[in-house]
Amino acid sequence: MTETTSLFPPFEPGTVWLVGAGPGDPGLITLLAHHALQNADWVVHDSLVAPGILAMARSGAVVESVGKRGGQASPKQTDINARLVELAKQGHRVLRLKGGDPFVFGRGADEAMALRAADVVFRVVPGVTAGVGGLAYAGIPTTQRDLNSAVAFVTGHGQDGDLPTGVDWDALARGAPVLVFYMALRQLDQVVARLLAAGRPVDEPAAIVSKAATKDQLVLETTLGQVVACVAQHHPPPPALLVVGPVVTLRQTLNWWSPQSV
């Protein structure tokens, strides 16, 4: 890439940049994210960040994983918050690199609040969120003028792993023609049951998009009534999204992806 450092804000020592790495394909990171990778002293990343992105870190930078590894429990969020504060107070330029967008179901807000509480200066660099970019790699637009004027992004489970609290399923089912669920697999049967009970049709188009924007991308096109059986049959690996709504049918025309695309 052409040297464009002077176009970008300086990455000051003792500060933290909370940066989105997009859904997988390294080419989807922003120029600001690349600038941060080239200037950070310490990169603290989640397991969803692709190795090809970490390889862009400046040589000499410390690259530290705080993601789930090999079936071990993830570090507690409070420990990650404390680690970011600690590294910043030591005077490092700290790049907190998170999959997708840091402020979409990614605890980026929690980390930013912890930094603010500790008087650590931070900057947020948005990323391509999986629910938009991942669907695009699957050939599914989140909106299409004739089909939907609204889309809802929903998490498939809350902090305790159960269905998220505070979701009015009847209102959600009526509220948007297209629903995109993150962390969709664990409570899939319950999510589907709630949507059907709230009146979404059993034959409504639905898709599972697994490992979007990677070489291993897998898309299962099905219906709301069949999606649980389809997942039981094909075992799509996480991370995965569930998308429900008429835009799924456009994949017949818009699918452009092949493993060589990434």
Ligand SMILES: C[S@@+](CC[C@H](N)C(=O)[O-])C[C@H]1O[C@@H](n2cnc3c(N)ncnc32)[C@H](O)[C@@H]1O
């Ligand atoms: C903790 S959330 C983080 C979301 C992230 N901050 C974003 O904006 O995309 C993790 C969930 O994002 C979705 N996700 C992230 N990357 C994905 C990918 N490459 N393919 C499919 N789903 C993905 C999955 O639903 C996964 O369970």
